[in-house]
Amino acid sequence: GEDVEQSLFLSVREGDSSVINCTYTDSSSTYLYWYKQEPGAGLQLLTYIFSNMDMKQDQRLTVLLNKKDKHLSLRIADTQTGDSAIYFCAENPPSGTYKYIFGTGTRLKVLA
């Protein structure tokens, strides 16, 4: 099947690190993505990782990919109140198709 699963909620204190986890089932995906959705807005592409990489760091964001376990995580360092949003992981289908598969979304709440 093609299911991308995430936990629904995460609450952290401002300044702490947040780790949002995702599991996927389509091992042929070329890229895996993290999107951020603020209330009433569209999806903003935060970062993405090529499937032959284990880790990618971009400022406060660190993406870890474990292909063996089909596990993707997003770590946000020094979490701020502006990071409060819903985070979606997504996978890119095999070349020649266009159906991106999105996870259920994790609602991150940052407490001041």
Place this chain on the structure above:
Amino acid sequence: SAVISQKPSRDICQRGTSLTIQCQVDSQVTMMFWYRQQPGQSLTLIATANQGSEATYESGFVIDKFPISRPNLTFSTLTVSNMSPEDSSIYLCSVEGPRGEKLFFGSGTQLSVL
């Protein structure tokens, strides 16, 4: 990244009416995609809008309910026809990056049907 303008940003509509959502991209793109996000849910692909041909609909979505136009490589519309409260959702337009490795989204249209 592509700049995608979507309008209206939100609307409240009466049951039985139709709403047309517009999506404008700042560059020419081959394919444009329309997604639906029901309250508290993830994204579901409605259809792929191809320039010069009919849109390709996903299972569960039909042209009579969601007619799509794609008159050129920078513009598309999605119409939600004969609306019911179950159509209350966020509708999102998206395009792929030039190398096809990223998906960019418009700001979305939040539709409420009374």
